[in-house]
Amino acid sequence: MPFSTRNNVLTRIAQGNGYSTPHVMQIATTAITAAAAASGFYTVQLCFNYIGSTPAGTLTGLQLPPGLTNTLNLVQMFGATRSNTTSLYLCWLYQIGTLNLASTGNQLTHDAATFPITRTQLGAATQPLTLMPVIYLTTATTTTAPILRLRNTTGPAAGYTDQDGNSIIGTIDFTFPAAATAVQSGFILRLETGDSGVRDISQIDVTTAAAAGAATVFGLEIIAPLGNTLASTNITDVMTTLLQMADIAAGSATSGTATTYLAILRTGATPAIATGGLNVYIQAVLNTT
Amino acid sequence: MGTVLNSIDNIIASSEDNGPFTRFYYSTIGTATTAATTSSGYVNAQRFPNPLTMLSSFGAGITGAVFPYVRCMSDDPDSHFICGIEYDMGTLTISGNSFADGVAMPTKVVRGTSLQTASQIAFLVVNSTLTATTPVITITYTDQGGTTSNTATLTLPTNPVVNSSFLITPHLASGDTGIRDITNMSTNVGTGGILKIYGLLILNIVGNQAAFTCHAEDPLTVPHIMWKVEAS
Numbered sequence: 434m435p436f437s438t439r440n441n442v443l444t445r446i447a448q449g450n451g452y453s454t455p456h457v458m459q460i461a462t463t464a465i466t467a468a469a470a471a472s473g474f475y476t477v478q479l480c481f482n483y484i485g486s487t488p489a490g491t492l493t494g495l496q497l498p499p500g501l502t503n504t505l506n507l508v509q510m511f512g513a514t515r516s517n518t519t520s521l522y523l524c525w526l527y528q529i530g531t532l533n534l535a536s537t538g539n540q541l542t543h544d545a546a547t548f549p550i551t552r553t554q555l556g557a558a559t560q561p562l563t564l565m566p567v568i569y570l571t572t573a574t575t576t577t578a579p580i581l582r583l584r585n586t587t588g589p590a591a592g593y594t595d596q597d598g599n600s601i602i603g604t605i606d607f608t609f610p611a612a613a614t615a616v617q618s619g620f621i622l623r624l625e626t627g628d629s630g631v632r633d634i635s636q637i638d639v640t641t642a643a644a645a646g647a648a649t650v651f652g653l654e655i656i657a658p659l660g661n662t663l664a665s666t667n668i669t670d671v672m673t674t675l676l677q678m679a680d681i682a683a684g685s686a687t688s689g690t691a692t693t694y695l696a697i698l699r700t701g702a703t704p705a706i707a708t709g710g711l712n713v714y715i716q717a718v719l720n721t722t
Numbered sequence: 723m724g725t726v727l728n729s730i731d732n733i734i735a736s737s738e739d740n741g742p743f744t745r746f747y748y749s750t751i752g753t754a755t756t757a758a759t760t761s762s763g764y765v766n767a768q769r770f771p772n773p774l775t776m777l778s779s780f781g782a783g784i785t786g787a788v789f790p791y792v793r794c795m796s797d798d799p800d801s802h803f804i805c806g807i808e809y810d811m812g813t814l815t816i817s818g819n820s821f822a823d824g825v826a827m828p829t830k831v832v833r834g835t836s837l838q839t840a841s842q843i844a845f846l847v848v849n850s851t852l853t854a855t856t857p858v859i860t861i862t863y864t865d866q867g868g869t870t871s872n873t874a875t876l877t878l879p880t881n882p883v884v885n886s887s888f889l890i891t892p893h894l895a896s897g898d899t900g901i902r903d904i905t906n907m908s909t910n911v912g913t914g915g916i917l918k919i920y921g922l923l924i925l926n927i928v929g930n931q932a933a934f935t936c937h938a939e940d941p942l943t944v945p946h947i948m949w950k951v952e953a954s
Contacts, residue, residue: 438731439730439731439734442734474750475797504738520795553740553741554741554777555741555784555787556740556781557777557779557784563745565748596774597775626772629745629748630746655744656744672734674791675791676730676790676940676942677744677791678737679738680738680741701795
């Protein structure tokens with residue numbers, strides 16, 4: 434039974450059907466590497482679990498209550514940072530694959546799940562999502578700044594499926610901003626002119642390899658913005674500001690089970706994401722029958 | 723099942739019931755675009771060349787969607803964004819001085835009646851960098867009231883680069899506020915490049931007072947017209 438009124442939402446919260454995530458606190462003590470023009474301009478931080486000086490070896494996103502049988506709908510988010518202008522977003526990250534940056538050629542190992550990711554949109558079931566491609570360094574690069582393209586030079590063959598389902602052979606180089614690009618640095622992969630996102634990435638050609646380096650490639654789906662933070666706090670009223678109480682549940686892979694993380698995307702001016710803390714929690718309400 | 727979006731509660735309920743359309747948009751223009759002059763729109767503008775595309779179909783009973791919340795961020799301070807439904811109204815290929823007609827502005831239901839719209843704002847956009855020395859572009863159009871064969875003339879800077887955009891509105895015929903249709907475009911000079919005219923119905927205008935700051939006006943505190951967007 435859908436929420437029919439705002440009063441109905443508040444009633445369900447009063448009935449004990451509200452949910453708050455654990456208050457996530459992250460402290461990055463190591464500066465990540467800022468993006469440059471050839472690496473997409475925007476520095477991106479994907480905020481998984483890490484508290485202290487060492488990031489966790491296994492990524493963990495925000496946790497949702499287990500065993501949900503009804504939708505869990507977002508009503509409010511709180512975010513705080515101690516660094517300069519950044520912008521935070523609640524997002525789903527769908528793991529497209531892993532990338533070896535230490536060898537040339539097609540180095541993408543695709544996740545076992547089959548893309549596109551789908552969900553019901555505007556009443557139409559199983560609609561493919563347009564995802565923003567993000568690359569996240571899991572091993573720092575050394576010696577040489579890697580260069581890659583969204584294609585396989587052999588052929589050449591298509592590297593990605595665009596927002597409309599077209600197979601695209603990438604022509605644009607993505608060059609990492611430094612020979613030593615730090616672990617946990619994130620960047621938005623560059624797409625061809627006219628493309629606004631991807632349904633899937635099938636091949637990534639590393640044309641210049643580093644001596645060492647590895648990354649995970651995600652497709653990013655925005656759930657809701659968490660506001661603009663100027664080294665301060667911000668609260669987003671999802672219900673009456675966005676008018677969009679999205680179901681927090683992840684989309685579904687075409688086949689198999691996608692590796693997913695509910696995470697915070699933080700992006701902004703290049704000096705802003707060097708170091709600093711982040712506090713986030715989100716509140717939702719269970720859609721009871 | 724569709725829901726008539728005639729109340730705040732109905733918009734919230736429809737989003738929750740039917741699933742929202744949410745997109746993260748990211749675009750870069752790697753080359754500086756060409757500044758406007760008093761004879762070419764006055765205001766500097768860029769068109770980001772990768773528009774979002776709508777779903778090819780909606781669920782049963784759903785005839786359209788509205789966009790209550792648009793949020794933008796840029797590395798460029800002191801600018802603002804216009805997010806709109808864009809209509810490709812015509813193309814001028816400089817080589818050969820060749821015009822190809824595009825679409826007219828659509829009809830939309832306004833106050834319960836289907837009406838022919840005119841552009842709320844229209845831009846002359848460099849689709850491919852021009853090779854032309856201060857080209858004079860003459861645009862023949864049908865105005866907001868249906869009067870045909872009015873003209874607007876813009877003198878562009880020399881060799882404007884791709885994605886440069888020039889506001890047509892200041893150069894419309896006296897008294898005109900918008901364009902229903904483009905019937906011709908021509909240039910007096912030039913050997914290369916492509917110009918397009920895009921008419922927009924505005925979904926939201928978002929300010930960006932400083933670099934990397936986000937601003938959005940929600941429909942409760944800053945009510946705005948929410949044009950219905952159809953599938954495809």
